Amino acid sequence: MPNINWISRQKTFFKEPHEFKQIQRIKDFFNTTKNAPTMLLGDTSYFDAYFDNKVTTAPEQVLFVCNTATSLNEFKQQLQSIKATRICIAVNKFRLYSTQNSNTVNSNYDISLFDFVQDIFKDSRIDYFYEKDLGDKFNFASPTTQFYITHD
Amino acid sequence: MTSLSSYKNAKNSLKQNYSTYFLQIENFAWWMKKRKGKNTENKQNNILKLLPKGTSIWLNNFGYAFTDENPNIISFENKKNKKFLEKINHNGKILYSEDTLSKTTLQYITKYQKPTSVVLRYGHQYTNLKTTAKKLNDIIKCLPKTNIFIILEFEHIYYNRIRYTQKHFTNSLLKLLSQPFKCKELSFFDTLLYDDIYK
Numbered sequence: 001m002p003n004i005n006w007i008s009r010q011k012t013f014f015k016e017p018h019e020f021k022q023i024q025r026i027k028d029f030f031n032t033t034k035n036a037p038t039m040l041l042g043d044t045s046y047f048d049a050y051f052d053n054k055v056t057t058a059p060e061q062v063l064f065v066c067n068t069a070t071s072l073n074e075f076k077q078q079l080q081s082i083k084a085t086r087i088c089i090a091v092n093k094f095r096l097y098s099t100q101n102s103n104t105v106n107s108n109y110d111i112s113l114f115d116f117v118q119d120i121f122k123d124s125r126i127d128y129f130y131e132k133d134l135g136d137k138f139n140f141a142s143p144t145t146q147f148y149i150t151h152d
Numbered sequence: 153m154t155s156l157s158s159y160k161n162a163k164n165s166l167k168q169n170y171s172t173y174f175l176q177i178e179n180f181a182w183w184m185k186k187r188k189g190k191n192t193e194n195k196q197n198n199i200l201k202l203l204p205k206g207t208s209i210w211l212n213n214f215g216y217a218f219t220d221e222n223p224n225i226i227s228f229e230n231k232k233n234k235k236f237l238e239k240i241n242h243n244g245k246i247l248y249s250e251d252t253l254s255k256t257t258l259q260y261i262t263k264y265q266k267p268t269s270v271v272l273r274y275g276h277q278y279t280n281l282k283t284t285a286k287k288l289n290d291i292i293k294c295l296p297k298t299n300i301f302i303i304l305e306f307e308h309i310y311y312n313r314i315r316y317t318q319k320h321f322t323n324s325l326l327k328l329l330s331q332p333f334k335c336k337e338l339s340f341f342d343t344l345l346y347d348d349i350y351k
Contacts, residue, residue, distance in 0.1 A: 107315065
């Protein structure tokens with residue numbers, strides 16, 4: 001078996017050609033701007049061919065897919081380092097972890113995660129998507145928790 | 153984000169499209185091996201060292217792959233995986249059940265297999281703390297006089313990771329369980345709860 005990314009591998013489980021909903025959502029977000037200077041961060045190999053102008057500095061837009069074990073401190077630093085006008089962050093929320101309790105955050109994980117990201121991108125518009133039931137959505141191939149951040 | 157409404161009707165439901173796996177058996181076998189490899193690294197090897205003598209039942213937990221290390225292992229796997237598992241080479245004994253963690257299956261195991269240990273993993277159900285505790289207590293109740301080994305798979309358990317640490321979740325869970333368990337970290341996201349009534 002060739003070594004290909006998980007998304008491509010899991011897509012082969014199905015006979016009909018298709019795209020996962022969360023992947024299509026990312027493609028739609030960048031559809032009209034895929035020629036713009038784009039920085040790809042994290043587990044993004046599936047999107048290599050989608051963007052025409054990949055850059056490593058001074059991006060106009062950023063796609064960050066966080067799909068590995070990541071502490072909240074690391075995640076925060078990664079997000080703070082992103083400077084662009086259009087940003088998509090797709091995160092596997094089951095692979096985030098904290099090293100200390102924080103009783104002041106919202107008790108609902110999905111809401112507290114949104115608060116966490118919003119606190120970093122304070123003056124931006126954020127569209128937030130997440131799934132409650134993840135058992136059948138291929139979250140581990142492609143994160144279903146996504147933040148679409150734009151600056152007006 | 154108006155284009156959201158134009159999503160293709162993605163065929164992304166395992167439950168609804170399970171039958172299509174049969175068309176891609178090679179890929180599924182590859183995936184199963186990959187999963188087994190992932191789980192094998194630390195988890196099962198650590199558990200093997202802790203098993204008491206006698207029959208060991210492994211519930212939906214790749215036990216069939218470890219009969220060389222312990223010939224007393226009997227696997228119970230979900231019936232829906234039967235066709236796939238028959239395609240994968242292994243020497244282990246596998247029994248199948250509609251639901252490996254159901255009361256019926258657990259009572260059958262207790263009555264007819266009389267195991268000295270039962271190994272199960274918990275997490276794929278995507279449950280929170282209270283539901284996890286309730287389900288585990290139901291399982292414990294059905295497995296008397298048996299060493300119980302529970303792998304908590306934190307990659308699959310839903311809890312507030314911003315508010316609480318993994319350790320806090322584990323400690324909170326231990327307080328809610330109906331019997332005392334010891335803890336052992338198997339890997340970063342996997343914690344083993346076990347008792348040792350036979351040791």
